Amino acid sequence: MPDDDDAATDVDDAYLTLADRADASFTVQGSEFLAHAAPVESVAAAEAFIEEIEAAYDDATHNVPAYHVRADPFREYASDDGEPSGSAGKPMLSVLQGREIENVCVVVTRYFGGTELGVGGLVRAYSGAVKDVLDAADIVEERPHEAFSVTVDYDDSGTVRGILESEGVEFEADYGEAVAFEVRVPVVEADALRDRLRSATSGRVDP
Known part of the structure; x- marks a missing residue:
């Protein structure tokens, strides 16, 4: 236009x-x-x-x-x-x-x-x-938001879901062969959330 x-x-x-x-x-x-x-x-x-x-x-x-x-x-x-x-x-x-x-x-x-x-x-x-x-x-x-995806095995899904819920961010979970989380988070909080997810899963999550 x-x-x-x-x-x-x-x-x-x-x-x-x-x-x-x-x-x-x-x-x-x-x-x-x-x-x-x-x-x-x-x-x-x-x-x-x-x-x-x-x-x-x-x-x-x-x-x-x-x-x-x-x-x-x-x-x-x-x-x-x-x-x-x-x-x-x-x-x-x-x-x-x-x-x-x-x-x-x-x-x-x-x-x-x-x-x-x-x-x-x-x-x-x-x-x-x-x-x-x-x-x-x-x-x-x-506040500006960004979206990212996190796919994990079922063993880590409870940990990831618990972190997302405790942070109060928006997400949707798709339970298939693995668990795929679609996350929407304020831009200023995104890096810290990624770091927490990596740490809590010993690096098995790489959002």
């Missing part, structure tokens, strides 16, 4: 994002504005959310997207989707920047009500829609 902007980000920094999806709506001079927001962890997830909203509201006059994603490097994107240049996408992106909310995608759907709002009116409407949906959302502080 065009108009993206890359900037470096420190992967160890905590950041604000959404706990879950949120929606908000209002009407201005007959035009209905529906704001949709979702937490996303990649550009692909953001684009998939945009496509989902476009498909769900394919009869709308406009579906205007904007997102901030903590990729490597940082990515942000906005489009006016047929509205006058600078009247929709960038004002929405400015709200995300001002609120310092990351890993988030917003789409504002507009059903035209017959009255032109002018560029100033559109800026107020689209930025207001994003403010409303963020106000409706549950904002949480998150």
Whole structure:
């Protein structure tokens, strides 16, 4: 997609994002504005959310997207989707920047009500829609996570599972011929967790 902007980000920094999806709506001079927001962890997830909203509201006059994603490097994107240049996408992106909310995608759907709002009116409407949906959302502080896999024999599986549970990290276990753990852990804690797993299994685990 065009108009993206890359900037470096420190992967160890905590950041604000959404706990879950949120929606908000209002009407201005007959035009209905529906704001949709979702937490996303990649550009692909953001684009998939945009496509989902476009498909769900394919009869709308406009579906205007904007997102901030903590990729490597940082990515942000906005489009006016047929509205006058600078009247929709960038004002929405400015709200995300001002609120310092990351890993988030917003789409504002507009059903035209017959009255032109002018560029100033559109800026107020689209930025207001994003403010409303963020106000409706549950904002949480998150830390960057990474995922890794650990495959062990059954003899070591109880030790590994016990460590993962004691550390309070997210994981899923698949019990087959061996036991495969899919682990999701904050980046700043990942190396220490790997070291603990290696030590506890005398090096039989090499995540």
